[in-house]
Amino acid sequence: MSKSENTAEPVMDLLWKWKVNMPINRLAWLIAYHQYRRQILPWLSLLIILLLWEAAARYSGWNDQVFPSLSRVMRGMGELIVSGALLEHSVASLFRITVGFYLAVLLAIPLGILLGRIETLNIILNPVIQFMRPISPLAWIPLAMLWFGIGDKPAIFLIFLAIFLPLVVSTAIAAGTINPVFFQVAANFRFSRRETLIKIIIPAIMPELLTALRLTLGIGWLVVVAAEMIAVRSGLGYLILDARNALRMDYVMVGMIMIGLIGIVLDMIMQRLTGLLPENRP
Numbered sequence: 001m002s003k004s005e006n007t008a009e010p011v012m013d014l015l016w017k018w019k020v021n022m023p024i025n026r027l028a029w030l031i032a033y034h035q036y037r038r039q040i041l042p043w044l045s046l047l048i049i050l051l052l053w054e055a056a057a058r059y060s061g062w063n064d065q066v067f068p069s070l071s072r073v074m075r076g077m078g079e080l081i082v083s084g085a086l087l088e089h090s091v092a093s094l095f096r097i098t099v100g101f102y103l104a105v106l107l108a109i110p111l112g113i114l115l116g117r118i119e120t121l122n123i124i125l126n127p128v129i130q131f132m133r134p135i136s137p138l139a140w141i142p143l144a145m146l147w148f149g150i151g152d153k154p155a156i157f158l159i160f161l162a163i164f165l166p167l168v169v170s171t172a173i174a175a176g177t178i179n180p181v182f183f184q185v186a187a188n189f190r191f192s193r194r195e196t197l198i199k200i201i202i203p204a205i206m207p208e209l210l211t212a213l214r215l216t217l218g219i220g221w222l223v224v225v226a227a228e229m230i231a232v233r234s235g236l237g238y239l240i241l242d243a244r245n246a247l248r249m250d251y252v253m254v255g256m257i258m259i260g261l262i263g264i265v266l267d268m269i270m271q272r273l274t275g276l277l278p279e280n281r282p
Contacts, residue, residue: 068250073257076250085239090258092234096152097224097266100159101217108164109209112171113201122172129165137162137223145231155227155235162223163216170212174205207274214270221263236262 050070057069064072080086115122137158144154182204186196228237236255243251 065247065249068253073250073253076248077254077257080251080254086254086258089234089236089239089255090262092232093224093228093236094262096155096228096232096235097159097217097220099152100156100224101163101220103156104160104163104167104216104220105213108167109171112168113175113197113205115168115172116175116178116205117201122176126172129168133165133169138226141227141230144227150231150233152232154231155224158227158231159220159224163220166219167212167216170216171205171209174208174212175201178204210270210274214267214274217266217270218263221259221266225259 054070057064057067057072060067068076077086115125140158140161141154144157148154148157178201182200183196186200191199224235225237225240228235229241232238236259240252240255243249243255
């Protein structure tokens with residue numbers, strides 16, 4: 001039974017217990033509200049924000065080049081969709097975040113597990129990682145452009161840096177806090193190193209790892225947009241910068257909306273992956 005259904009039942013029981021004298025249509029609306037409020041309230045708040053946006057743009061006295069209205073932004077979005085530019089820039093940004101994310105995952109997780117399980121290696125590398133971790137990935141932009149030139153490579157490099165170091169630290173902490181009893185059981189069953197990794201370490205760190213992946217993916221998405229404003233000539237970041245130079249604030253708002261929508265979708269994907277974890281795990 002879903003959570004919303006569990007919420008509706010106590011409401012009905014209360015109404016019956018207190019013998020509330022209420023018209024049947026009002027009672028039905030009350031029950032429906034408690035049952036579907038998690039679906040209704042977010043859309044209601046979004047609708048209110050959009051209406052306030054449109055009203056503020058219409059009656060603030062500013063022109064569309066300073067504060068575009070919702071209707072003007074929607075027309076601009078339609079223009080970008082019809083021309084294919086919005087899809088092109090969105091795909092370019094998604095390509096860069098995908099490549100940078102997978103490169104960081106492939107390198108950061110193994111390194112993090114090694115740091116978490118091998119104390120000597122952790123002592124050697126941890127100071128270097130902690131020194132580099134606070135440095136903003138955007139500070140690497142001059143070097144990235146010098147090393148990789150203009151194009152996808154510098155943007156992917158910046159995304160990689162933004163995700164790699166936090167993911168290494170999170171994985172190392174998760175691997176270092178695994179219950180020692182699990183390894184004693186593995187020794188009793190004479191697990192090989194490969195079996196210990198697959199059957200003990202990875203399942204044990206998976207909840208913390210998925211949380212770290214969710215957070216670092218969001219960080220990488222922030223960086224890709226910033227990197228595209230400097231080092232490339234495509235992507236949503238470039239769309240915003242180019243639209244600003246052309247004084248098309250409606251296109252700027254379209255780019256911002258797409259960044260937010262894609263960010264929500266990426267976060268929802270990571271949430272779904274977290275929900276797929278089995279309940280019984282080391």
